[in-house]
Amino acid sequence: MKARLIAVGTRPPSWVREAYADYSRRLGSRLKLTLAEIDPGPRSAGQSPLKAIEAEARKLMAALRPEEWVVALDERGTQMSTRELADWLAIRMREGRDLAFLIGGPDGFAAQVLARSDASLSLSRLTLPHALVRVVLAEQLYRAVSILAHHPYHRDGCP
Numbered sequence: 595m596k597a598r599l600i601a602v603g604t605r606p607p608s609w610v611r612e613a614y615a616d617y618s619r620r621l622g623s624r625l626k627l628t629l630a631e632i633d634p635g636p637r638s639a640g641q642s643p644l645k646a647i648e649a650e651a652r653k654l655m656a657a658l659r660p661e662e663w664v665v666a667l668d669e670r671g672t673q674m675s676t677r678e679l680a681d682w683l684a685i686r687m688r689e690g691r692d693l694a695f696l697i698g699g700p701d702g703f704a705a706q707v708l709a710r711s712d713a714s715l716s717l718s719r720l721t722l723p724h725a726l727v728r729v730v731l732a733e734q735l736y737r738a739v740s741i742l743a744h745h746p747y748h749r750d751g752c753p
Contacts, residue, residue: 595687596626597735599728600657601697602650604631606725617732624739625683627732630657634699643701651704654696662694664711666703667727671714676748680738687742697727 606614618627632653635646658664663686674682686693695715696707708714717730740747 595690595692596628597693597695598628598630598662599695599697599731600630600632600654601724601728602632602634602654602699603697603724604633606728610725610729613729614732617729617736620736621732621739624743625687625735627735629728632657637700646699647701647704650699651707654698654703654707655710658694658710659692661691663689663691664694664696664713666696666698666708666711666714667717667731668698668703668708668714669716669719669721671716673716673719676734676737677741677750679734680741683735683738684742695731697724697731700724 614629618629621627632650635643635649637643637646696703696711698707717727717734722730737748
């Protein structure tokens with residue numbers, strides 16, 4: 595199974611690139627995770643972000659493949675525990691459809707992107723920097739795959 599992370603933003607700090615690369619490498623062939631970066635829409639101080647959001651939406655929609663199961667990462671999305679994410683991922687793996695996880699720009703997603711999404715997922719009730727979301731998602735996918743493979747990476751805190 596393949597998964598793509600499609601993220602608005604093209605210049606994250608080097609530590610983000612390194613951490614993301616580490617977790618995506620750890621996933622190996624169990625879940626091939628790749629990254630596609632989308633240029634942010636143009637923003638001007640004092641101007642409405644609507645044009646930027648629409649420009650990002652066009653690029654995100656163009657990057658999606660019709661057969662992909664699309665997940666918008668959104669602070670208002672469904673929250674899951676790590677074990678729930680592993681169960682969810684197991685279902686997606688059984689279905690066999692490739693996944694596309696979307697990270698929007700600083701002002702969120704346009705309505706058409708959310709409408710195209712099969713699910714909306716919140717990684718936290720906290721507002722996270724978009725670059726950090728790349729790392730958190732990659733780590734949680736690795737953790738979920740580790741749970742499914744009965745690998746000892748994940749511990750439930752039991753003594």
